Amino acid sequence: MSIEAEIIYRYFSAFGAGEAVTLGVGDDAAVLRLPPEHELVVSTDTQVAGHHFFPDAFPEDIAYRAVATAASDLAAMAASPLSMTLALTLPEIDDLWLHSFSQGLGHASATLKLPLVGGDLTRGPLTLSVTVMGTVPSGRCVRRDGARAGDLLGVTGTLGDAACALAWLAGELPDRQTLSEQDESFLNARFFQPTPRFEWQDWLLENAHAAMDISDGLLLDARRLAEASGLGVHINPDQLPLSLTTRQRGLKEATRWALTGGDDYELAIAFPPTVAIPSGITVVGEFTDAHGLHCPGYEAEIIGFDHFAAREPHE
Amino acid sequence: MSIEAEIIYRYFSAFGAGEAVTLGVGDDAAVLRLPPEHELVVSTDTQVAGHHFFPDAFPEDIAYRAVATAASDLAAMAASPLSMTLALTLPEIDDLWLHSFSQGLGHASATLKLPLVGGDLTRGPLTLSVTVMGTVPSGRCVRRDGARAGDLLGVTGTLGDAACALAWLAGELPDRQTLSEQDESFLNARFFQPTPRFEWQDWLLENAHAAMDISDGLLLDARRLAEASGLGVHINPDQLPLSLTTRQRGLKEATRWALTGGDDYELAIAFPPTVAIPSGITVVGEFTDAHGLHCPGYEAEIIGFDHFAAREPHE
Numbered sequence: 001m002s003i004e005a006e007i008i009y010r011y012f013s014a015f016g017a018g019e020a021v022t023l024g025v026g027d028d029a030a031v032l033r034l035p036p037e038h039e040l041v042v043s044t045d046t047q048v049a050g051h052h053f054f055p056d057a058f059p060e061d062i063a064y065r066a067v068a069t070a071a072s073d074l075a076a077m078a079a080s081p082l083s084m085t086l087a088l089t090l091p092e093i094d095d096l097w098l099h100s101f102s103q104g105l106g107h108a109s110a111t112l113k114l115p116l117v118g119g120d121l122t123r124g125p126l127t128l129s130v131t132v133m134g135t136v137p138s139g140r141c142v143r144r145d146g147a148r149a150g151d152l153l154g155v156t157g158t159l160g161d162a163a164c165a166l167a168w169l170a171g172e173l174p175d176r177q178t179l180s181e182q183d184e185s186f187l188n189a190r191f192f193q194p195t196p197r198f199e200w201q202d203w204l205l206e207n208a209h210a211a212m213d214i215s216d217g218l219l220l221d222a223r224r225l226a227e228a229s230g231l232g233v234h235i236n237p238d239q240l241p242l243s244l245t246t247r248q249r250g251l252k253e254a255t256r257w258a259l260t261g262g263d264d265y266e267l268a269i270a271f272p273p274t275v276a277i278p279s280g281i282t283v284v285g286e287f288t289d290a291h292g293l294h295c296p297g298y299e300a301e302i303i304g305f306d307h308f309a310a311r312e313p314h315e
Numbered sequence: 316m317s318i319e320a321e322i323i324y325r326y327f328s329a330f331g332a333g334e335a336v337t338l339g340v341g342d343d344a345a346v347l348r349l350p351p352e353h354e355l356v357v358s359t360d361t362q363v364a365g366h367h368f369f370p371d372a373f374p375e376d377i378a379y380r381a382v383a384t385a386a387s388d389l390a391a392m393a394a395s396p397l398s399m400t401l402a403l404t405l406p407e408i409d410d411l412w413l414h415s416f417s418q419g420l421g422h423a424s425a426t427l428k429l430p431l432v433g434g435d436l437t438r439g440p441l442t443l444s445v446t447v448m449g450t451v452p453s454g455r456c457v458r459r460d461g462a463r464a465g466d467l468l469g470v471t472g473t474l475g476d477a478a479c480a481l482a483w484l485a486g487e488l489p490d491r492q493t494l495s496e497q498d499e500s501f502l503n504a505r506f507f508q509p510t511p512r513f514e515w516q517d518w519l520l521e522n523a524h525a526a527m528d529i530s531d532g533l534l535l536d537a538r539r540l541a542e543a544s545g546l547g548v549h550i551n552p553d554q555l556p557l558s559l560t561t562r563q564r565g566l567k568e569a570t571r572w573a574l575t576g577g578d579d580y581e582l583a584i585a586f587p588p589t590v591a592i593p594s595g596i597t598v599v600g601e602f603t604d605a606h607g608l609h610c611p612g613y614e615a616e617i618i619g620f621d622h623f624a625a626r627e628p629h630e
């Protein structure tokens with residue numbers, strides 16, 4: 001057995017079992033069963049040290065977050081999780097690092113119901129590429145391009161927490177000393193353990209015209225959703241769901257984080273105004289025939305970040 | 316649209332269409348249809364510049380080879396190609412490089428019937444991670460662990476060509492000047508455009524007890540196949556299928572390339588001796604109850620290379 005294969009077996013083979021897994025890690029490829037009358041949903045996300053995460057972040061956090069952010073794309077399609085593969089590039093074999101990394105990977109695999117069925121381990125600069133697979137009833141996936149004029153724009157959870165966490169981790173919060181232990185653990189969890197919103201799958205299948213996950217901030221992603229549907233969107237900045245933790249940093253800052261901060265991985269959903277609004281979804285705007293993005297008072301903020309532009313992690 | 320998304324659209328969106336593709340690049344995830352009564356087969360392969368390919372290789376060759384080597388894992392399971400995703404990490408946006416890369420990617424996508432349904436583009440050291448998906452009739456994939464004592468070991472194509480190509484590219488062939496133009500283009504093709512052996516799918520499904528692709532050399536991979544099946548294997552070094560090009564470099568060297576050189580991506584197949592041997596498959600050995608790998612005269616050569624060990628590309 002090669003060193004590569006040995007490492008994969010030692011650290012990762014425990015995460016490969018699952019109801020849908022006919023054949024897991026260890027052969028040329030894995031084999032998976034899909035439920036009848038379902039389609040396959042697939043998405044790939046890459047995280048590079050120094051670009052997408054702090055190189056000195058805890059390896060378990062790096063692992064969990066990489067899986068969770070990839071899985072969020074499945075939730076955004078109203079898909080159920082099926083499995084994942086991981087391409088891991090490491091500068092060197094560091095058993096402590098791999099042990100810690102495997103803890104986060106195992107936690108994510110179990111929590112998000114994504115058995116790890118394949119992977120590749122190569123030597124090079126620290127990079128993770130996660131491919132997640134899911135299933136959705138045939139013909140029923142929730143795309144980005146189905147919103148209609150008059151649809152409401154709803155979001156799950158609270159927005160801006162991850163941006164607040166980043167500011168906190170970067171030492172940029174003016175009142176850092178006043179964060180309670182609860183605030184700190186809340187912010188840590190919101191950034192490092194985002195929650196793919198699989199719990200909305202049935203509701204989405206039933207009610208949504210369109211959806212996507214919010215990775216680059218509400219303004220940018222709502223505009224993407226609108227544009228994919230050939231519409232405009234009007235956002236009411238006074239209606240944003242904000243956590244107590246971010247509101248205590250000041251309403252203005254909290255609102256800005258919610259509008260322009262990324263990394264929350266909540267869902268932005270277009271659904272008709274006739275649908276009863278469930279607890280857990282906040283209506284923050286409306287889709288319009290008139291193109292463009294409107295958010296009174298925040299006209300200057302509609303530029304989100306771009307992984308290829310200046311988004312370097314804070315030191 | 317982000318720069319990242321713009322680049323993906325400009326260069327790669329043309330390769331995303333296919334019969335099985337319900338929804339391609341551009342949403343949170345892609346959606347694919349599997350034929351009824353089929354399972355999903357999935358494999359991920361990563362290639363790092365400087366480890367898996369020469370950093371100055373032609374980008375179209377890098378792209379084609381990355382897809383073909385990943386696809387070979389599908390062929391080794393007797394699966395049909397369905398689609399692929401690509402995680403591409405680039406140090407900088409270089410339009411000429413991307414143009415050339417996209418030529419190879421498009422060529423591979425079309426030739427190997429793998430529409431590109433998703434991808435991620437990030438900035439960092441040049442790394443490609445390809446996830447290939449395929450389908451196989453439910454319960455019928457050809458695994459590594461099904462060989463039986465008395466089965467023949469057959470291989471497709473010719474072996475050792477890629478190793479010869481590497482020696483040639485590294486300037487290590489003593490008679491480099493005597494390579495004909497045909498030899499050069501044959502060796503180039505064998506290394507940079509390996510052929511996943513999808514044409515053997517039906518035959519494998521019908522006749523094979525076990526199979527895998529030969530990426531690390533016949534000795535190492537035949538041993539893996541035998542060990543996965545709890546068997547030993549006896550290889551006859553006089554029966555190896557060698558190309559005219561490698562034989563002309565000397566039988567001894569050609570045999571060594573065939574036994575220990577990797578990168579050919581032919582199939583090693585275990586099948587019962589009662590099966591008629593088709594043209595295109597060469598019997599090179601036999602699986603035995605006695606454990607271990609035997610290859611008379613080549614006892615010292617059974618150590619293959621390891622991506623994590625000393626396998627650096629030749630300068």
